[in-house]
Amino acid sequence: xxxxTVAADSAMTLARHYLxxxxxxxxxxxxxxxxxxxxxxxxxxxxRGWAYYDLDQRTLAMQAIQKELAVAPEHxxxxxxxxxxxxxxxxxxxxEHAILRALRQQPENSYMLCTYARILAQGxxxxxxxxxxxxxxxxxxxxxxxxxxxxxxxxxxxDDRRAAQISLESLRDDPDDVRSRHALGAALLRQGRVxxxxxxxxxxxxxxxxxxxxxxxxxxxxxxxxxxxxxxxxLYRIGTVGVWFGAIAxxxxxxxxxxxxxxxxxxxxYLVLCVYSWVVPPILKWxxxxxxxxxx
Amino acid sequence: xxxxxxxxxxxxxxQAIPERxxxxxxxLGRQIWIAFFGGTLAVTVMAYINSRRLNASxxxxxxxxxxxxxxxxxxxxxxxxxxxxxxxxxxxxxxxIAPYANRAIALIAYLILERLQRSADRIHHFRGGEYDSGxxxxxxxxxxxxxxxxxxxxxxxxxxxx
Numbered sequence: 001x002x003x004x005t006v007a008a009d010s011a012m013t014l015a016r017h018y019l020x021x022x023x024x025x026x027x028x029x030x031x032x033x034x035x036x037x038x039x040x041x042x043x044x045x046x047x048r049g050w051a052y053y054d055l056d057q058r059t060l061a062m063q064a065i066q067k068e069l070a071v072a073p074e075h076x077x078x079x080x081x082x083x084x085x086x087x088x089x090x091x092x093x094x095x096e097h098a099i100l101r102a103l104r105q106q107p108e109n110s111y112m113l114c115t116y117a118r119i120l121a122q123g124x125x126x127x128x129x130x131x132x133x134x135x136x137x138x139x140x141x142x143x144x145x146x147x148x149x150x151x152x153x154x155x156x157x158x159d160d161r162r163a164a165q166i167s168l169e170s171l172r173d174d175p176d177d178v179r180s181r182h183a184l185g186a187a188l189l190r191q192g193r194v195x196x197x198x199x200x201x202x203x204x205x206x207x208x209x210x211x212x213x214x215x216x217x218x219x220x221x222x223x224x225x226x227x228x229x230x231x232x233x234x235l236y237r238i239g240t241v242g243v244w245f246g247a248i249a250x251x252x253x254x255x256x257x258x259x260x261x262x263x264x265x266x267x268x269x270y271l272v273l274c275v276y277s278w279v280v281p282p283i284l285k286w287x288x289x290x291x292x293x294x295x296x
Numbered sequence: 297x298x299x300x301x302x303x304x305x306x307x308x309x310x311q312a313i314p315e316r317x318x319x320x321x322x323x324l325g326r327q328i329w330i331a332f333f334g335g336t337l338a339v340t341v342m343a344y345i346n347s348r349r350l351n352a353s354x355x356x357x358x359x360x361x362x363x364x365x366x367x368x369x370x371x372x373x374x375x376x377x378x379x380x381x382x383x384x385x386x387x388x389x390x391x392x393i394a395p396y397a398n399r400a401i402a403l404i405a406y407l408i409l410e411r412l413q414r415s416a417d418r419i420h421h422f423r424g425g426e427y428d429s430g431x432x433x434x435x436x437x438x439x440x441x442x443x444x445x446x447x448x449x450x451x452x453x454x455x456x457x458x
Contacts, residue, residue, distance in 0.1 A: 090423055090424070092310050093308075093310050093311070093312050096308055096309070096310045097308065100306060100307075100308060103306055104306070107306065119310070120309060120310070121419070122419055122422065122423055123309070123310040124352075124353055124415070124416070124419065125309050125310065128304075128305070128309055131305060132305060135305070155418060155422075156415060156418045156419055156422060157415050157418075158411065158414035158415045158418060240325070240328055241328060241403050241406065241407055244328075244332070244403065245400070245403065248396060248400075252396075
């Protein structure tokens with residue numbers, strides 16, 4: 001085999017490996033000096049496209065595959081990446097069009113079925129999304145993307161408890177699944193379970209420091225877990241309305257029991273807590289942004 | 297799966313989302329303040345406008361109006377009952393609770409309205425949508441619609457009470 005071909009194969013294999021371990025910048029570096037063979041290989045452009053997509057550079061990802069799509073418009077993997085890029089750009093109709101063309105070639109591909117389910121959920125088509133997910137589950141019950149998509153659908157429907165449960169089950173199967181760890185941390189944070197959320201999100205940010213979404217969530221949980229916000233933990237856990245109802249009930253119970261002075265002091269303390277909750281979190285967020293910039 | 301079900305699964309379902317005419321939605325948590333300070337009418341109107349801004353389905357928008365209407369009726373009924381049963385200088389527990397009972401109804405309405413809007417809000421956030429960070433329109437709505445509810449309550453009370 002000619003030396004250039006061996007080098008080209010090595011570069012592609014290395015790039016594929018880096019993409020599998022979520023190191024897209026290294027994948028791009030591996031593909032930086034392509035030989036003439038590689039430039040005609042759709043897989044070269046596909047790997048470059050995926051690397052740009054993982055680096056959140058959608059436009060460059062689409063540019064990488066447009067030329068190949070003109071030559072091979074029904075290539076399922078190119079169409080799949082196109083669907084992902086359109087989805088990220090907010091063009092759900094175009095994303096659906098692309099993923100349906102890809103599924104026509106590979107109707108049993110569980111990963112593509114999950115992606116289509118996710119696109120539909122963003123268009124508020126939950127019943128059809130659930131049917132697609134069931135089909136993906138039947139095709140490949142062990143595919144991790146099925147559980148991740150199920151967690152996402154639960155989150156988009158507003159069911160945080162179910163989203164956390166599914167993410168936890170995913171992590172039991174694969175403790176290194178960063179996306180499930182991120183989803184679990186985010187679900188726990190929404191439920192007000194700040195300490196547990198912070199632990200999971202910090203772990204996820206350590207494993208994938210390049211992912212802005214994970215770094216952002218980790219920063220939010222770090223603020224919420226700060227000792228200065230300890231008095232606000234009941235608010236996060238019970239919810240604002242629950243705390244208000246509780247405070248009003250306590251006030252009236254104290255008044256009804258003839259403890260008017262204590263009731264007034266309680267009302268004052270509650271008012272101070274409300275003001276504290278308006279003032280301190282924004283200051284902490286500002287301070288963390290100054291200290292750490294946009295990163296964890 | 298039958299052939300027709302399979303065709304349905306792999307046929308397009310999405311339509312282009314129309315451009316919002318009225319601006320970005322507000323964070324859902326703001327509506328709790330509208331409920332507490334403005335009352336049932338204020339939180340219902342703002343929740344309905346927010347649902348439209350979130351491109352929520354017609355079913356959700358109608359449900360928001362339905363919940364709001366039911367809560368408003370409950371508020372009016374409670375006001376009429378309290379007006380009829382309380383003496384002007386009453387010092388009972390009932391008299392002390394009365395001003396807050398309407399707020400409690402508004403907060404319960406908020407809980408239901410928030411749940412109705414939650415999915416559309418989550419989708420909006422997931423898709424990287426922007427939110428309206430201003431407070432002025434919410435303040436104006438709270439005061440204006442809160443005042444309107446008070447006037448409506450007085451009118452209904454004067455018509456119904458002998």
